[in-house]
Amino acid sequence: MVTSNPYMVNMGPQHPSTHGVLRLRLVLDGEQVLRVEPVLGYLHSSKEKLQEEHTYLQTVPITDRMDYLAAMTNNLGVSLAIEKLAGIQSPPRAECLRVIMSELQRLASHCFAQGVFLQDLGAWGSPLMYFLREREQILDMFEMVCGARLTYNYIRPGGVSQDIPPQFTPAVNSFLDTFPAKLDEYEELLWKNEILRARTVGVGVVSRELAVSAAFSGPMLRASGVQWDLRKQDPYCGYQNYEFDIPVGQTGDCFDRFMVRFYEMRESLKIVRQALDVLPPGEWKAAVPIVIRPPAGEAFQMIESPRGMLGYYLVSDGGANPWRFHVRAPSFINLGALNEMLVGTTMADVVAIVGSIDIVMGEVDR
Amino acid sequence: MINPWIIATFGSALPGWLLATITGAIGTVAVLVFTLVSALAAIWIERKLISRMQVRYGPNRVGPKGLLQPFADALKVIGKEAITPFGVDKVVYSAAPFIIFLAPLLTFGLVPFAPGAAVLNTDISLLLVVALGALGVVPIFMAGWASNNKYSLMGAMRSIAQTVSYEIPLVLSLVGLVVVTGSLKLEDLVVYQIQHGWFIFLQPLAAVIFFIAGSAELNRTPTDIMEGESELAAGYHIEYSGFKFSLFYATEYSHVFAVSALISVLFLGGWGTGPLLDLVPAVVWMVLKTYLLFCVFVWTRATLPRLRMDQLMAFAWKFLLPLSLINIMVVALEELLGLPGIVVAVVNMVLAVVLIVQWTRLLGSNGQSPERRVYIQRPATAQ
Amino acid sequence: MVGSGILNGLLTVLKHIGQKPYTRQYPEEALVPPGRFRGYDFGWSEERCTGCATCAKACPHGCIDIVTDPLPNGRYSIEVFDIDLGKCMVCGLCVEVCPYDALFMGTKFALATENRWDLVVHKEDIGSRPDLSGYYRPAFQNHAAPRAEMRADYGVSKGVAKPAAEEKKA
Numbered sequence: 057m058v059t060s061n062p063y064m065v066n067m068g069p070q071h072p073s074t075h076g077v078l079r080l081r082l083v084l085d086g087e088q089v090l091r092v093e094p095v096l097g098y099l100h101s102s103k104e105k106l107q108e109e110h111t112y113l114q115t116v117p118i119t120d121r122m123d124y125l126a127a128m129t130n131n132l133g134v135s136l137a138i139e140k141l142a143g144i145q146s147p148p149r150a151e152c153l154r155v156i157m158s159e160l161q162r163l164a165s166h167c168f169a170q171g172v173f174l175q176d177l178g179a180w181g182s183p184l185m186y187f188l189r190e191r192e193q194i195l196d197m198f199e200m201v202c203g204a205r206l207t208y209n210y211i212r213p214g215g216v217s218q219d220i221p222p223q224f225t226p227a228v229n230s231f232l233d234t235f236p237a238k239l240d241e242y243e244e245l246l247w248k249n250e251i252l253r254a255r256t257v258g259v260g261v262v263s264r265e266l267a268v269s270a271a272f273s274g275p276m277l278r279a280s281g282v283q284w285d286l287r288k289q290d291p292y293c294g295y296q297n298y299e300f301d302i303p304v305g306q307t308g309d310c311f312d313r314f315m316v317r318f319y320e321m322r323e324s325l326k327i328v329r330q331a332l333d334v335l336p337p338g339e340w341k342a343a344v345p346i347v348i349r350p351p352a353g354e355a356f357q358m359i360e361s362p363r364g365m366l367g368y369y370l371v372s373d374g375g376a377n378p379w380r381f382h383v384r385a386p387s388f389i390n391l392g393a394l395n396e397m398l399v400g401t402t403m404a405d406v407v408a409i410v411g412s413i414d415i416v417m418g419e420v421d422r
Numbered sequence: 423m424i425n426p427w428i429i430a431t432f433g434s435a436l437p438g439w440l441l442a443t444i445t446g447a448i449g450t451v452a453v454l455v456f457t458l459v460s461a462l463a464a465i466w467i468e469r470k471l472i473s474r475m476q477v478r479y480g481p482n483r484v485g486p487k488g489l490l491q492p493f494a495d496a497l498k499v500i501g502k503e504a505i506t507p508f509g510v511d512k513v514v515y516s517a518a519p520f521i522i523f524l525a526p527l528l529t530f531g532l533v534p535f536a537p538g539a540a541v542l543n544t545d546i547s548l549l550l551v552v553a554l555g556a557l558g559v560v561p562i563f564m565a566g567w568a569s570n571n572k573y574s575l576m577g578a579m580r581s582i583a584q585t586v587s588y589e590i591p592l593v594l595s596l597v598g599l600v601v602v603t604g605s606l607k608l609e610d611l612v613v614y615q616i617q618h619g620w621f622i623f624l625q626p627l628a629a630v631i632f633f634i635a636g637s638a639e640l641n642r643t644p645t646d647i648m649e650g651e652s653e654l655a656a657g658y659h660i661e662y663s664g665f666k667f668s669l670f671y672a673t674e675y676s677h678v679f680a681v682s683a684l685i686s687v688l689f690l691g692g693w694g695t696g697p698l699l700d701l702v703p704a705v706v707w708m709v710l711k712t713y714l715l716f717c718v719f720v721w722t723r724a725t726l727p728r729l730r731m732d733q734l735m736a737f738a739w740k741f742l743l744p745l746s747l748i749n750i751m752v753v754a755l756e757e758l759l760g761l762p763g764i765v766v767a768v769v770n771m772v773l774a775v776v777l778i779v780q781w782t783r784l785l786g787s788n789g790q791s792p793e794r795r796v797y798i799q800r801p802a803t804a805q
Numbered sequence: 806m807v808g809s810g811i812l813n814g815l816l817t818v819l820k821h822i823g824q825k826p827y828t829r830q831y832p833e834e835a836l837v838p839p840g841r842f843r844g845y846d847f848g849w850s851e852e853r854c855t856g857c858a859t860c861a862k863a864c865p866h867g868c869i870d871i872v873t874d875p876l877p878n879g880r881y882s883i884e885v886f887d888i889d890l891g892k893c894m895v896c897g898l899c900v901e902v903c904p905y906d907a908l909f910m911g912t913k914f915a916l917a918t919e920n921r922w923d924l925v926v927h928k929e930d931i932g933s934r935p936d937l938s939g940y941y942r943p944a945f946q947n948h949a950a951p952r953a954e955m956r957a958d959y960g961v962s963k964g965v966a967k968p969a970a971e972e973k974k975a
Contacts, residue, residue, distance in 0.1 A: 204843050478826050
């Protein structure tokens with residue numbers, strides 16, 4: 057008589073397909089997943105505790121390192137939270153520049169996410185290389201503005217740290233001229249591909265109820281059919297003045313999440329064009345002291361990062377350092393329902409599903 | 423081909439057995455050299471070609487244009503510490519890489535590179551080729567079993583399941599060729615193709631099935647679950663390092679070359695290129711076609727994502743196998759009716775396209791026209 | 806038609822063979838950093854620096870070590886000005902907050918040493934150079950103009966008037 061025993065496999069912290077150091081202890085029966093226990097913390101560097109020793113200005117470069125693939129939105133979140141806490145108002149040019157940088161960052165992050173997702177599925181790096189080539193152009197633009205390609209330290213409480221150089225606008229315009237065609241080409245390359253569809257359609261279906269009850273956000277939530285985007289629900293930085301749509305999926309499987317990101321990239325392009333057109337002249341940073349001492353109180357600000365709702369909870373006791381600095385990381389929350397998503401699927405699907413959640417371990421572990 | 427040269431050199435006083443031995447020895451050495459050189463060239467071609475498809479340079483540090491990269495790879499792999507894990511079955515563990523290297527090596531011996539220049543020129547070459555394909559299965563299981571590692575064993579079993587499943591359409595697609603030519607000798611197939619046209623036009627369905635099944639036999643993407651590092655384990659060669667691993671590595675590339683050589687003999691007319699044969703010798707055409715097909719294998723590897731295991735098996739059993747059976751019936755019918763070549767070609771091509779399209783529709787979701795399934799919502803209130 | 810997605814993909818990938826590779830061959834092709842690049846080789850002007858240590862206070866990790874010695878005219882002479890490049894994350898906060906434009910970011914990112922303590926640069930290592938970065942220093946941001954020309958005003962501080970050189974040495 058043939059019996060089969062379940063066995064435990066460690067999809068360990070070092071693994072080419074877990075984005076970063078995510079450890080999944082999978083209990084498998086043959087090929088099917090019975091139970092999954094994620095073990096987190098391999099990238100933990102106590103950033104939240106460290107921030108309690110920093111002044112508010114010094115907290116900004118540290119937030120770059122949390123979601124390192126979308127550092128502009130991290131800086132934006134903490135800047136908005138500090139502004140809320142201290143009652144600072146940033147000038148209109150700064151708001152517009154913040155929107156431009158956030159949307160360009162969304163483009164770069166989604167390019168990377170799509171490329172890496174396909175790499176996990178087995179396409180040996182070709183789509184990844186094409187997407188990274190486009191992302192390099194965005195990183196060049198960021199380097200032009202603030203001198204760094206990954207950890208920008210650009211969006212500050214009060215505005216942005218420097219004005220854009222004169223080469224920036226032509227560079228963005230030429231990017232906006234060439235990128236949509238490339239995006240169409242890559243989408244055509246991918247969305248009809250039968251093998252990709254076979255791997256992602258119907259895989260990792262997240263129902264609407266599960267998505268809402270597990271507090272998913274970002275493309276994961278929108279692919280399940282929930283129309284929720286903080287740029288529309290709770291606009292910040294003047295997002296209410298721009299015209300853009302929210303792509304929403306139907307089934308909540310990996311394919312929908314994949315396509316939602318493509319559509320979001322197109323919407324971001326629209327926003328960047330509009331923002332560049334209306335960019336007002338003037339000051340790019342409010343007069344803010346180097347050491348901000350906000351009055352005692354607390355502030356919670358959530359923004360729509362490329363991965364979901366990124367939230368910053370700051371508690372001030374009146375001093376120069378935050379008394380508590382907490383980050384609501386979307387990747388961490390999106391990993392919360394792994395058991396519901398992965399149980400019953402096969403090992404290959406685990407890779408596809410974890411890839412489609414689009415996690416960054418710097419954010420998950422902080 | 424070698425025989426006359428030997429007789430001219432050594433005189434015809436040689437006894438028959440010595441002649442056969444020397445011929446065999448020279449032929450074996452030639453095949454061995456070709457296999458190994460091909461494996462080395464394959465490393466370079468694959469990495470450079472994939473890199474160029476990915477708009478990057480590929481290896482260009484070691485030697486001009488990176489041409490010495492395969493030697494660097496070989497040195498690296500041989501120089502690694504050969505760790506034999508605890509508890510392995512030493513005989514089986516050590517024998518597996520050598521046996522698996524035999525499969526492509528012997529296949530190269532069977533493939534005729536020029537008229538009369540197959541090292542093993544037997545009347546049943548095609549059957550031997552099929553048997554060698556089956557030979558490739560056993561050392562995989564030997565490696566997986568002897569490694570004393572349950573993940574290696576599971577990887578080996580999955581690999582065997584895949585290999586065995588895809589052998590059947592592979593072999594059945596060849597039956598059509600045998601029906602038409604009436605001979606199992608590979609040279610006869612080439613001669614028939616020179617006279618009647620290449621089999622890729624006469625029996626396109628068989629060509630497509632052979633290509634797909636062959637690529638699955640080779641563990642190439644889109645069916646490379648063994649190599650896929652994102653899968654359960656690295657597969658049956660997880661416990662091998664050093665020289666034995668280099669044998670697995672080289673075997674993989676030689677095997678791709680062997681199948682490319684087979685496809686060029688069976689479907690692309692071998693050395694038959696009509697009037698161009700006078701300009702350039704036959705061997706060069708064969709080698710050219712083999713390398714070209716290798717590039718096609720590399721091209722599919724660079725583009726396509728991986729199939730899941732159950733989808734792999736479903737593809738073999740529910741798609742390729744019935745199609746290959748239908749191919750046999752149709753070819754036999756055409757042979758029975760004695761249709762002229764051009765009619766056969768047209769009918770087969772139309773049939774191939776129709777069958778592929780209709781069969782996938784029959785299988786279900788693959789046949790639906792794909793839709794993007796994401797719709798844009800314009801929110802009612804912009805807050 | 807079924808298979809069209811795969812064929813489409815294959816053809817798109819094939820098209821890319823003709824495109825020029827996007828990689829820049831780094832050691833041979835020098836990378837020209839943009840005007841505002843945040844590099845590791847800092848530039849420091851001893852004439853402009855007053856020892857206020859605002860940069861040291863602004864650094865999130867405390868990389869900058871300043872030891873000053875009071876001079877009879879009320880100003881400071883800088884004994885020690887060390888930057889620990891091992892801890893530095895080139896956030897640029899030190900350069901931003903300097904009230905006297907005495908600290909500049911550099912344009913190099915490849916400064917490897919063999920010992921960890923060699924990564925600490927001292928005041929004699931971080932001097933003025935023509936290849937400083939224009940991060941937060943608008944006068945240096947025009948990448949096209951030769952930076953050596955802009956060093957004409959490099960010795961002039963915009964703060965309090967500097968004492969004569971003899972008084973400083975005392």
